[in-house]
Amino acid sequence: MSESKFETVSSCVDNFQHNENAFDEILNDEHLSTTWDRYHLIGDVLRNDIPDILQLDLSSEIANAIADEPTILAPKANNIFVLKLKAKVVEFAKPFGQLAIAASAAGLMVLGVQSNVAQNNETILPSQIVQTIPMAGIAEPVSLNFQQPDIASQKQAFIEQQRRFHALLSDHKQQIKLGSLAANLNETNNQSETSNIDNTKANKSNK
């Protein structure tokens, strides 16, 4: 067996050989066709395409399967119909979800404005301060009503988790800033049994 024949097989495997005769030659020669099998297997392994259970002699299996396959007459059209239907459902669901979220966000904003106006004369509570415009890139709505257990939803869960981490981290920093007041109070409480902010202020200005 010459080296050039193996090269022909290799280029056939890689789709570089367009000579019809080369394929015929491989098909007719048993040694070359096993080489053909082997090269494909190597390619699959390299591309990480092999199934969990490796069946080395696939060609005969496939040949049998093709022989056993009944002739399909009509159901194809039905399949396409179902596919179309599904695609439409997805298209509809997304804008609706986004609209709903946008609407609720708008609602929140309206509510926020109203409560701000209403309580103008009262002291500002931290819960009010903390309501803010979300930073760009994070506010994207991520929860649709349906979830499929596939890669997309895993990715979704990952994004959700990152968002959660980010939110917790920034809230933690925020609370430390607000919490330092209480820490001051506690410190002065320990020194003298006073718990009044005015007293604390007086203490500080005396220092």
Add this chain to the structure above:
Amino acid sequence: MKLLSYVVLLLSISLSAVAEESEPAKVWLERLSSSLNKLNFSTSFVVVKNNQAQPYHWFHGVDENGKELEILSLLNGPRRDILRKDNVVSYIEPELPPYSVTSQKISGPIPAILAGDISQLEKIYDFISVGRSRILGRPAQLIRIEPKNAHRYAYWLWLDQQSSMLLKLSIVTKQGQQLEQIQFTHLDITDKPSESVLQLHETELPMLVDIPEEYQQQELQWDVNWLPEGFKQVNSNRHKISLTKQPVEFVLFSDGLVDISIYVNASKEKQRNADFAMEGATLVLNQVNDGIEVSVVGKIPSKTAKTIADSIIIKPPKAP
């Protein structure tokens, strides 16, 4: 006999060395605290976390009336400035409208306690004076604040031999891995407060936020059964997380140097394994157990955070 006298001599030398080394560590930290409060300085430093560097400018001065003025600003990205006039601290951040709180310390990347009373850390940390090195072109003294147990990180400080100012700070794990670093890149100490600090006199600070004390000390539906020794409750309240609008029950603990936030809320999910992320030394842990979501945030090792999260129990509802 001769050998014994040698041993005694050696022992006395090493003992005196220990005494000399351990005594100054606290003195160094006290000098740092007074420098941070009394000196007029303009500095720049870089905070390095997760392979990212954040540059800051930091100005501090004391005016003729003895009032402290301070500006800390982040130089990259959206503006984040912290201004302080004596006991009013203002935060200017992209997330919130500007606000001020009554406080004597600013809450930035440098632990506020370093400018405060360091002796409150003595129960839970050891202060160790380690040696000299060269930082920012100056001779520096390395002081380690080492936790007495493995539930916390160590803080290593490099202080200027001359002015006792901070030149470098590292947050280090028990294994010696550096998680977060603050490296000063410029230090200017002047007799008089700088122009930029004095401009604060003309600046009108944003509105003071008055937080009622009751808001900070609310009774919550759960208890934390385990915390590392030395943590005290600073704040407990119910609020909404600003970015996700998630209502939570919240408690903030502090040991003076480290802050731990604990968030508890009901979750739509029944069960989710603990997952965590780190920003520098700050850990965020989040898990769902029996439909209760628990999150722990703070500069603590993941094992500590997990133990805290697992120790939370929901109080049985009170009988009417």
